[in-house]
Amino acid sequence: MFPTVRPRRLRRHSKLRDLVRETTLTPNDLILPLFIRHGEGEEVPITSMPGHRQLTVDKLPQEIKEIESLGIPGVILFGIPEHKDAVGSDAYSDEGIIQQAVRAIKATGSDLLVITDVCFCEFTDHGHCGIINDKTGVMDVDNDATLEILQKEALSHAQAGADLIAPSGMMDGMIAALREVLDENDFSHLPIMSYAAKYSSGFYGPFRDAAESTPQFGDRATYQMDPANGNEALREVDLDVLEGADILMVKPALSYLDIIHRVKEAHPELPLAAYNVSGEYSMVKAAAANGWVDEQRVALEMLTSMKRAGADMILTYFSKDAARWLSD
Template identity: 65%
Template sequence: MFPIQRPRRLRQTANLRRMVQENLLTVNDLIYPLFAVPGTSVAKEVTSMPGVYQLSVDKIVEEAKEVYDLGIPSIILFGIPDSKDDDATGAWHDCGIVQKAASAVKEAVPDLVVIADTCLCEYTGHGHCGYLEVGDLTGRVLNDPTLELLKKTAVSQAKAGADIIAPSGMMDGFVQAIRQGLDEAGFQDTPILSYAAKYASAYYGPFRDAAESAPQFGDRRTYQMDPANGREALKEVELDIAEGADMLMVKPALAYMDIIWRVKEITQLPVAAYNVSGEYSMVKAAALNGWVDEQKIVLETLTAFKRSGADLILTYHAKDAARWLKD
């Protein structure tokens, strides 16, 4: 009780505050997303995501070198193919854009950890994450046939050099199917980072510009989670752990820090938070208008993800954050 208890005693100086700081954000926590497109010397800025680009493989390699030099340990690759079809061929073909980018990065920067986003929405003409019933206009994906596509995609990405497979389609049983496929193909040591709790969120809008993956009809609410639900996320996490997930993802992050905390409480596995495109774009827009201090708000937000329990943070701010942390 006051005046005996005075919490401000431990806030008197910068070094004292540093000594009692509970959570520490470091460059080791960061994963940088990159968008690979066909062509050469392509660097097309995403209008809704200032500072983020669609990059050809040669430019992806340049970015990967810069990321590695900044001390960021990992990138995650998303692909935009030159053509799309109902079988999502560009996702699992050995000459797919993510496969090409993964191979090129591993050759140029072998110590950089390459994560492959294992989803199908960028590769289907309808923009949904798997097979649909013929004539379906609601976006209800056929679960079990889609598992075979995801299995093929994961194996091809691992063959191309991806260090980690990150399935994001929220199909029931997708971790088990991918684990089986990887093991049968000789990739028993390739970990799976499961998008275990992925919500049907409005925060994904700018990403769909970057990945050219917006659904052409319907929505993704039959497979992505209802933002109102929390217990369901824990159920999804428990199922993915039982199926063999090595790491778990909560997406989005900013409005779901309670979910990150609850997931961390029930598992010893590493937990990742995806600081998604809408979260990034809101900060960028406010910073460009002079409404917020970008550096301070980004580092505060990323530290908050750590405080909520995240071990890893996928963020488009990664390069800037690495420079700020170094300074």
């Protein structure tokens, strides 16, 4: 008891604070999302996400060189095709934008971990994550029909050379469907990182600008999770574990630190990713631009909180900045 016990003793010296620090954030914890667009010789700034651009495939080698130099171990790819249609056919074409990007990265000889997002919202002309039907009188995504094209997409990514696939559409049964098609085609070694608990969140706004994937009608509340629910997240996660997910993910991160913690407690045996999403990134950038917050301090505090909650890795648009700050 006070005055004998004084916790502040361990805070007086910076090196002592370093020694007793419980949570450590390093560049090796980070995964950088990249947006790949059709065309050639282009770097299109994303106005709602300062510091990020849509890149054409020919711009990737230089980008990959910079990412590797910063010690960031992996990237996750999102594609913006030239043409979109009702079933997102570019997503599973051998010459699709993501397939081209994977091959281009591998051609550089890089050993960077190449993760591909497996979904359809960037590729469909309606902006939803699968095939739409109105058989019940309500326009909605057809879960089982979408599983079939998700299998095509995942297999095409594997054949292009992806190191890890990350299905994000929140379709029931998607992990089992993808595990089946990968195993049947000699890709039993390829891991799946499941967006196991993905919420229908307002924090995705800048991403939809970046990926040009805003729904043309309705929203995604019929397949993404209600932000008010926590127990449902654990049920979703349990199902993905049973279906063969190798890595779990919670998305978004900042408003769902409780979910990250609960998932890690429920499944300590599996690695857990947190997705620090576009809205979380852009809010800090905007506040910093107005002089309201210290960007470096706030961003690193956010990322550290995600690790403290239980995340083993973080997908974040701060990856480059954070790697530089941590190195300094």
